[in-house]
Amino acid sequence: xxxxxxxxxxxxxxxxxxxxxxxxxxxxxxxxxxxxxxxxxxxxxxxxxxxxxxxxxxxxxxxxxxxxxxxxxxxxxxxxxxxxxxxxxxxxxxxxxxxxxxxxxxxxxxxxxxxxxxxxxxxxxxxxxxxxxxxxxxxxxxxxxxxxxxxxxxxxxxxxxxxxxxxxxxxxxx
Numbered sequence: 001x002x003x004x005x006x007x008x009x010x011x012x013x014x015x016x017x018x019x020x021x022x023x024x025x026x027x028x029x030x031x032x033x034x035x036x037x038x039x040x041x042x043x044x045x046x047x048x049x050x051x052x053x054x055x056x057x058x059x060x061x062x063x064x065x066x067x068x069x070x071x072x073x074x075x076x077x078x079x080x081x082x083x084x085x086x087x088x089x090x091x092x093x094x095x096x097x098x099x100x101x102x103x104x105x106x107x108x109x110x111x112x113x114x115x116x117x118x119x120x121x122x123x124x125x126x127x128x129x130x131x132x133x134x135x136x137x138x139x140x141x142x143x144x145x146x147x148x149x150x151x152x153x154x155x156x157x158x159x160x161x162x163x164x165x166x167x168x169x170x171x172x173x174x
Contacts, residue, residue, distance in 0.1 A: 039129070047122065047125035051121060054080075059097065061074050062112065062119075063119060092118065097118035098113065099112075099113060
């Protein structure tokens with residue numbers, strides 16, 4: 001491994017560059033397995049005919065929230081821009097999978113909620129994904145599954161928070 005360039009952050013204390021380098025091929029393999037296995041595409045097909053990933057993303061965001069959301073809140077949860085969600089909501093409205101309702105806190109705004117059909121489609125998607133992961137983890141000891149879930153949640157939260165920082169702040173905390 002080559003030494004870092006001046007001014008670039010190095011590994012966290014206690015982590016060698018070789019330790020970190022060993023993780024990269026595994027992350028790449030995992031990403032490739034999800035993409036080549038078309039797991040998300042299969043789950044989207046289970047959700048309903050002609051639902052693509054972005055549309056399912058909106059429905060799953062609403063399902064996970066458990067309450068109607070504004071377009072901006074959906075966009076934040078999906079980590080995309082508002083106009084992208086607006087287009088998806090319009091498509092889902094035409095298909096009667098979501099509907100707009102008045103925001104009781106601001107009459108100028110509307111909230112998006114899934115229809116019964118939209119909730120069912122999101123639930124089919126989630127059930128397909130969770131079923132697949134349950135099969136993969138079925139032979140793991142309980143403690144290993146608990147550790148994976150705890151550490152994966154922490155890792156995802158930390159990566160997401162780090163990526164949300166402006167570029168100039170990223171190097172300051174490292």
